[in-house]
Each structure stands twice: as structure tokens, then as C-alpha cells.
Amino acid sequence: MAVCVAVIAKENYPLYIRSVPMENELKFHYMVHTSLDVVDEKVSAMGKALVDQRELYLGLLYPTEDYKVYGYVTNSKVKFVMVVDSSNTALRDNEIRSMFRKLHNSYTDVMCNPFYNPGDRIQSRAFDSMVTSMMIQVC
Amino acid sequence: MEAAAGGGCGSGPPLLLSEGEQQCYSEIFARCIGAAGGGAGSGPPEAARVPPGTATAAAGPVADLFRASQLSAETLHQITELCGAKRIGYFGPTQFYVALKLIAAAQSGLPVRIESIKCELPLPRFTMSKTDGEIRFGNPAELHGTTVQIPYLISEKNTFKRMDDEDKQQETQSPTMSPLASPPSSPPHYQRVPLSHGYSKLRSSTEQMHPAPYEARQPLVQPEGPSLGGQGTKPPRHQASLIRSFSVEREPQDNSNYPDEPWRITEEQREYYVNQFRSLQPDPSSFISGSVAKNFFTKSKLSIPELSYIWELSDADCDGALTLPEFCAAFHLIVARKNGYPLPEGLPPTLQPEYLQAAFPKPKWECALFDSYSESMPANQQPPDLNRMEKLSIKDMADFPVPTQDVTGDDKQALKSTTDEALPKDMSEDPATPKDSSSLKARPRSRSYSSTSIEEAMKRGEDPPTPPPRPQKTHSRASSLDLNKVFQPSVPATKSGLLPLPPALPPRPCPSQSEQASEAELHPQLNRAPSQAAESSPTKKDVTHSQPPSKPIRRKLRPENQATENQEASTTVGGPASVGAVKPHPTVQKQSSKQKKAIQTAIRKNKEANAVLARLNSELQQQLKEVHQERIALENQLEQLRPVTVL
DSSP states (O other): OEEEEEEEOTTSOEEEEEEOOOTTHHHHHHHHHHHHHHHHHHHHHHOGGGTTTOOSEEEEEEEOSSEEEEEEEOTTSOEEEEEEETTOTTOOHHHHHHHHHHHHHHHHHHHHOTTOOTTSOOOOHHHHHHHHHHBOOOO | OHHHHHHHTTTSOOOOOOHHHHHHHHHHHHHHHHHHTTTTSOOOHHHHOOOGGGOOBOHHHHHHHHHHTTOOHHHHHHHHHHHTHHHHSSBOHHHHHHHHHHHHHHHTTOOSOGGGGGSOOOOOOOOOOHHHIIIIIHHHHHHHHHHHHSSOOSOOHHHHHHHHHHHHHSTTOOOTTHHHHTTTSOHHHHHHSOOOHHHHHHHHHHHHHOHHHHHHHHHHOOOSTGGGGGGGGSOHHHHHHHHHHHHHHSOOOSSSOOOSOTTOOOHHHHHHHHHHHHHHOSOTTSOEEHHHHHHHHHTTTOOHHHHHHHHHHHOTTOSSEEOHHHHHHHHHHHHHHHTTOOOOSSOOGGGSHHHHHHHSOSSTTOHHHHHHHHHHTTTSSOOHHHHHHHHHHHHHHHHTHHHHHHHHHHHHHHHHHHHHHHHHHHSSSOSHHHHHHHHHHHHHHHHTTSOOSHHHHHGGGSOOOOOOOOOOGGGSGGGGSHHHHHTTTHHHHHHHTTSOOOOOOOOOOOGGGHHHHHHHHHHHHHSOOSOHHHHHSOOHHHHHSOOOOOOGGGGGSOHHHHHHHHHHHHHHHHHHHHHHHHSSOTTTTHHHHHHHHHHHHHHHHHHHHHHHHHHHHHHHHHHHHHHHHHHHHHHHHHHHHGGGOOO
């Protein structure tokens, strides 16, 4: 399961970022931040002509020794970044995809709320609970 | 019991309890234990009914109970001393029973002595205030209470029988948990007896005396009638937790309906919500879009995060639109929140769209349905606050239309008239849709400037006063233009002349009639006749016609207005045109002159069009300025009102 989940807006500021409570959450924030470059790289690599066929799931962005970072970008250039524990080898690509799909669905539900202004931080409880269900229970 | 009482009571005499007293006291004692020992559980009373020697009631609940007996503190002190609890430091069963008996004695006016309890006494009376009773004692009983309330029991035979038995025994006892299960509890009694609070208290008392049957009843729960659907068996715990939180907030009320079910919508509220829905969306089976709903709910002056959360709760299918049941649920949540209730963690079962739809089918205006519902629904659970607020609000609604109308009516009308004029410009000849959309736009706009008290927030949905009489269809755009008045008399004429009479080709104009023909040419050329060539052919008849000349260029504008304007323009231009037309030699250059005239008239036509458009532009600019000024005025009003508002 994920150790950290982040939703980044089109302008590359976080709409929602949540990590498993550990000592150095800041580390996850940095990882997400650096992964944005990789996301942009992948997105631009596909080229404008392939925008229609561009897949939303970006796959493994980059691995570190402890963690792996996966990315997903929506058609409105909102990025989902997920950090998972490397030791969790049981996690397969399909599972990651399904997790991103759930994230995307919850995100669209948040968007459907007329009281949500795009660009605000996401404070939806339903979204929170969904993310919690995806995150590792450390303690 | 007596032996134990005798043994444990120490210096007191042996305690003789009658059958009824014994039952009653043991119940109360059990509840004290239960409340003390982790009241959130649903410990069956049998389990809590531990053998007398081993249980102790915590001081807290007991103190509350004693306070509820409404005896003076001194008396209570005496009682506690006498019963031996102070000595031994806790309320054992014997002490508890002695204390209860002493309370009964004190309430009957006997002195607080040990000797008093030797005789037969009525049962002690406890009138709990809601908060105390519910918090301490309510926990197990609430559960039971709620299990009874929410599902309208049909299998009341057991309960009824039991109640009969208990009635005789405990008729005089005010229930400790009365607040909780008071009104809504037993549907059979609804159907038989009009729900009076006293009776319901009695009923609830008897019910609470035997919470055990509730649990037996729980599996037997059947929703009353089809309307209550499958929600009957929803976890009562959830309700209990909700209600506990609500009850804590509510002020103690002695003889009032308790809010055991604040999330239930009464008929009255339902009607109100539906009317509001209708005001936003005429078709009850359709839905309200997110932005419309947002504007509407924003008027409730709740914070955006709260509104966002309410939306999350109520929009079950997350489609960004609210159907009627979703809207009712959202509205109800807003109303509840305004009344101070905390928002629930999840959508209460009584607010689920399926439940609401089943409970209040769309064509709910049948009386038959109403009768069956009115018996069961309205009498229940509505928290009196909520009810009163709603009634207040609905009454205020009636009152408020006048003042708000004064305040906002003018603005609204002004806005509406301007929007009326603004809108049809964009649309072709369809005044119906501008009417709806403009009224919709105007209404929220005007309402947003209304004051912000709760009542007004409640009645914010009231329909605005009927809009000013719509300007005539034909002149809706130009109602502010002078042309309207100028050409009013020509309206019938224009209307009649709307049908583009294909001008019958007149005989070729002879030279003597050139002047007349030239004028006639102008008119037909300004006609709506399709082709320029056809138009150019002079139609003397058209001169006599007051036919509305219209130009293909001006298709966007109202044809009648065009016609009138053109007519006006053409009349002014007709003079010089005719003069100019006379010049070319008629006989020799008839055709070329015709062509020239055609060109010239075309030029003139364009000039006229320009003139008219310029005039329109200036008029619109004027209107825009007026609207701006109104807006500034309204903003000033809002600023002035702002420090006055409470919320």
C-alpha cells in the first residue's frame, strides 16, 4: 500500500498531500516534489500529437532504495503521485493502476461538488477516507 | 432482596419492597450500573441485572437520578446518609433501594427517616432533565428507544401487553428516560390515541422499564407500511450516537418532544423543500444543477466547507446535481446545521434518497397518502426546535415577503427589467425562455442582498413577488427605447403586416408616377421580400400599406422593431430619396435609374441600419450605466446591513 499520496494541481502546487505519519514526512514531500520533474518529462515526451492516446497512468517514475514513486496524470494536467514502500514487492502494476483509478474517481467526485473551487485544497471527507484506505497502517 | 437489604443496610431496618417497587428499583439500579459501566454498549438489561450483592452504582448517575427526583439537596444528603451509602462509600443495591424508597417517602411528604420507609409508599418520581437523563441514563435506553422509534413497529402485541401490565404498576412513575423515547415510539398508540406527551411519556416509561423486550422486538421490527422502506433496520447504534450528540446540545425541556430523530423530515418541511425545489427547477422529477444549488445554498450563510460537506453527504450519486430527494436531504441538513446540530458523519438513513423517495413519493399530493403519513410522521421525532424553527421560518416566510419585497423588490424589478431587455437581444424570438432564465437570474441576485438572520435564511427560498408584467412580446427588447412608445400605434399594423405580402408586381410605373414609384421602391426594398430584385420592383400598393419594412441584415433584431425603426427611418429618408430618385430621366434611363435607385436605396438602408444600431448602442450603454449604479447602490446597502447581521 501507499506510503504517501499526493494530488498536484496543474500549476504544480499540491492540492492534497498525505503521508503515513512517520518521523520524517518532509522526506516524502521532497520526493513528491522531485517526482514532478519526471512527470513533466514523461508527459512532454509523449508529444502533443499523441495527446489523445496518451495514457493517464505514467508508471514508475523513479525508484529509490527504499521507495518507489508512481505517477498518474489526468487530462486536466492534475497529477497524482504515489509513493510506495519498496519492500512491498507484492504490489503489482495492476494494483497500482487500480489505486490510481480509485484516486481519480474520488477526485472527480470532489470536483462535482459545486462548493469546491478548483485550486483549493481538497478537504473532502470522502476523499480522505478513500486515501486512508489505501495507505499503509504503520502503527 | 429483603435479606440482603437487611444485611447490607447496617443500621437500617429490613427493607420491604413490593413487587412493583422491586422491579422498578432494580431497573433503575441496573441502569445506573449500565450507565456508569460503559453506557455505549447495548448491554442487555438482563446482563446488567447482576445479583444484588455484587453491583454498585456509580455516584455520578445516582446523583443525577437523585437530582431528578427534585428534592432539595439537603434532603438528598439526608437520604444518602440514611441509606448508608455515605458510610460505606458506594451505592450498593441495598443502599440504592433504601435511597429510592426514601426519595419516595420524601416526595410523598413524609420525613426522611428510616421509619418512613417501612410503610407502603408510591414509587419515587423522577423528572429528569433531558441532558442529565440522556447523557447518563440514556445510553442504553437510547438505544432501545431508538430501536423503537425508527422502525415503526407493527408487532406491538408483545409490547402492548407488557405495557398494560406495567401501566398498572408504574403509572405514577415519571420515566427517567422519558425524554428519549417520548413521542415517536409506538405506532400502535399513534393509531389509537392521539399522541399526547403525557401518554407518550408513560409509554416510554413502561418501555424503558423493560428494555429487554426492545431487543426482542428489534428483530421483529417491520417498517410500517411501504413508505418506510428498508431503512427500518438501520443500525440503531448509529442513531443512538447521533442522538446522544444532539441531546447534549439541546437545552433541557421538561414537557416537549425530544429530538430523538432530528434527521427526519416532517411533512411541513418536506413541502417547503419541494416548493423551494420548484422555484429553482420547475420539473420535480428533474434535477438542479450544481451552480444553481450552490447559489441557493450559499444564501444560508453557512461556511463553504460546511456547505461542501453537506453537498458531499447529500449528493449520493456524486453527479454534481441534486434530484428532489437529494435536495430535500441537503436542505434539511442545512436547516439542522443552522439550528446548531452538528453535521453527521454519514448521511442519516432517514435522509437517504431512496428512503425519502419511498417515504414521500413524488405525486405526494394525494390526501390518502397524507393521512397515513400524517399520523405516523409529523407527530414524531421532529425536534421541537427544528419544528419550531421551521414553523417560525415558514411564518416568517409569509411575513417576510412584504419587507423583503420592499427591500429587494425594486432592485429585483430593476434587475429583472434590465435582464429582460438584455436577454432577448441574444435570443431570437422566444420570450418564454428569457422570462424563465431572467427571472431565475434576477431572483437569486435579489435574494443575495436580503438580510442574514436565520429566519430570513430559512425563508430565502420564498418565491419572489411576481415579476412585473412582462413587456409586450414584440417590444421586450425595446421597452426602454422610445421607439416603443412612438410606434405603439403601429403595432397592430406591423403585426398585421408581418406577413410578408409578396408584393404583386404592379404595372410598370409610368414616368408620371416616377416620384411615387421611387417612394414605393423604398418601401418595398425595405420589405422583407426575399430578393432585392423583387423588392426593387415598385409596388405602389406598398405605399399605402403600412407594411413593416425590414431588412435581411437586421434579422437579429425584432422584426417589428426593425419594421418600426425602418419605417421611421425610411420616412425620414424617404423625402430625400424621392428627391434624388426624381433626378434621373425616367423614360430613357428607366432601367439604369432603377439600378441607381436600387444602389442608393441600399446605401440608405445601410445608413439607416447604422443609425438605428447606433441608437440602440447608446440606449444599451445607458442601461448598462443604470445597472451599474443600481449595483453600487445595492452593494452600499449590503455594506450598511453587514454590521447588523448576526451570522
